[in-house]
Amino acid sequence: MDKDNCSDNGSIPPFEEAKALSQSIVTIRTAQGKNVPSDFPPGSPEWQATALEFVQDIDRVLIW
Numbered sequence: 001m002d003k004d005n006c007s008d009n010g011s012i013p014p015f016e017e018a019k020a021l022s023q024s025i026v027t028i029r030t031a032q033g034k035n036v037p038s039d040f041p042p043g044s045p046e047w048q049a050t051a052l053e054f055v056q057d058i059d060r061v062l063i064w
Contacts, residue, residue, distance in 0.1 A: 025057050
């Protein structure tokens with residue numbers, strides 16, 4: 001990451017961290033053969049179930 005994307009103290013902005021975490025979960029779920037919310041039409045029952053699983057995966061990463 002270049003210096004332009006860092007704050008004055010060298011840390012990564014929270015939005016950039018959130019994007020990286022989300023993309024990591026997408027990559028892991030895809031490698032495991034699991035769906036991600038973008039695989040389904042927004043609001044569909046499949047989307048809702050997958051979105052819940054996705055959030056649970058993020059929760060597991062943040063708590064661990």
